[in-house]
């Protein structure tokens with residue numbers, strides 16, 4: 001099969017080459033990959049992966065061989081599959097635990113956005129507890145994870161505040177369910193009960209300062225690429241600042257993701273969740289998608305596999 005593999009001699013760190021087809025174990029089904037959707041984290045991980053690795057966490061495709069132990073998705077089903085690695089290839093092995101099963105007729109291009117972005121948003125929000133009637137801040141609302149988090153928090157009954165540095169993105173965030181869009185947590189009026197943080201850095205400390213008593217900040221992303229610093233007094237619990245907590249999050253440590261991915265795939269297919277696809281391009285253009293000067297549009301870029 002053809003696959004994008006890590007190649008440190010290439011300026012993009014990637015080379016499209018012929019590699020052996022994957023050999024399934026008893027618990028593996030084989031998926032013909034139809035589309036994959038790169039993540040911020042995929043790009044960041046490339047330099048540390050050995051030559052020859054097939055990168056990529058998210059892919060969607062059609063099951064072409066079932067697992068011999070009888071588990072996992074059935075032949076012909078469209079599935080969303082979660083890594084680590086192995087997504088940017090014509091075939092991928094999946095297990096029952098690593099797939100969401102899409103409804104019949106689902107478009108694999110669209111299903112490829114489910115694994116990391118949508119599932120992280122769902123699991124990150126759950127850490128905030130019930131949000132019905134509560135104010136929730138999505139810090140980094142235009143990130144791929146943030147665009148799903150805004151929608152899911154609004155559907156859960158939260159009053160959603162989202163941040164973006166880009167005034168042109170406000171309308172899109174409101175369309176997805178944000179009640180208020182601000183540039184920075186420093187602009188928050190009332191306190192919030194929960195924060196889903198995709199930015200980190202100084203934004204995290206500023207948002208933590210605006211948490212109501214008993215509130216939780218989930219540190220899910222670090223897109224700002226800056227240090228987090230707390231000053232003396234920032235973690236005091238007096239004067240209405242008691243019982244605030246900070247939780248770190250890693251999707252790779254989450255378990256039983258299959259049912260949630262199946263639910264997300266269904267919500268997207270049935271039009272209740274916007275898949276936030278920014279562009280669909282042929283997979284041979286992958287290095288251009290990652291390359292400098294390609295421009296930045298919000299949402300996921302999907303690469304279609306021939």
Ligand SMILES: NC(=O)c1ccc[n+]([C@@H]2O[C@H](COP(=O)([O-])OP(=O)(O)OC[C@H]3O[C@@H](n4cnc5c(N)ncnc54)[C@H](OP(=O)(O)O)[C@@H]3O)[C@@H](O)[C@H]2O)c1
Pocket residue numbers: 039040041116117120140142143144145146163164165166169198199220221222223224225249250251252298299
């Ligand atoms: N822990 C996990 O398991 C997990 C899972 C998924 C993702 N992540 C992490 O979550 C983060 C978001 O990922 P993604 O793929 O959704 O991101 P993304 O689509 O690349 O978006 C990043 C967003 O951050 C904002 N941003 C970037 N630099 C900033 C800065 N210096 N200050 C303020 N805002 C800035 C931009 O928004 P504006 O231009 O609108 O301001 C941009 O839309 C990444 O750090 C990723 O690694 C972690």
